[in-house]
Amino acid sequence: MEGLEMAISVTVESKLSELVVSARSMGGNLSREAFGEQGPDLKVTMADLELCLRPVVEALAEGFLSVAAEQQTGRLAETLPCPSCGRACPKSHHERTLQGEHGPFTWTEPVCYCDDCERSFFPSANRAED
Numbered sequence: 001m002e003g004l005e006m007a008i009s010v011t012v013e014s015k016l017s018e019l020v021v022s023a024r025s026m027g028g029n030l031s032r033e034a035f036g037e038q039g040p041d042l043k044v045t046m047a048d049l050e051l052c053l054r055p056v057v058e059a060l061a062e063g064f065l066s067v068a069a070e071q072q073t074g075r076l077a078e079t080l081p082c083p084s085c086g087r088a089c090p091k092s093h094h095e096r097t098l099q100g101e102h103g104p105f106t107w108t109e110p111v112c113y114c115d116d117c118e119r120s121f122f123p124s125a126n127r128a129e130d
Helices: 012-037 046-073
Strands: 079-081 086-098 103-114 119-120
Touching: 012 046, 046 086, 046 103
Parallel strands: none
Antiparallel strands: 079 086, 086 103, 103 119
């Protein structure tokens, strides 16, 4: 895909074309849902359509990112090693809102607390796979 500013993982890149096709289809369906089969009336400008689209794109990004992040963290074990002492610490969760490129999204972030070290830590994929 042209125009990507950052390198993306092979896993994501392999799905990208499929997602773009799906997004185009969803876009067409949303347009028909918003304006019916006849489309917007002749008084609606491209600027109006762009303004209408912005919150839709933000909502799509919010849903995509929050579900993907929660699915990903759901793959972590219930206990994870403390990065300082290695003790197995239980995983808990708290809700957190992050600012993405297309607006904020809220997800349930995993966090662990080590009683021995008296510190909180956020599990990383590297440590979780050890």
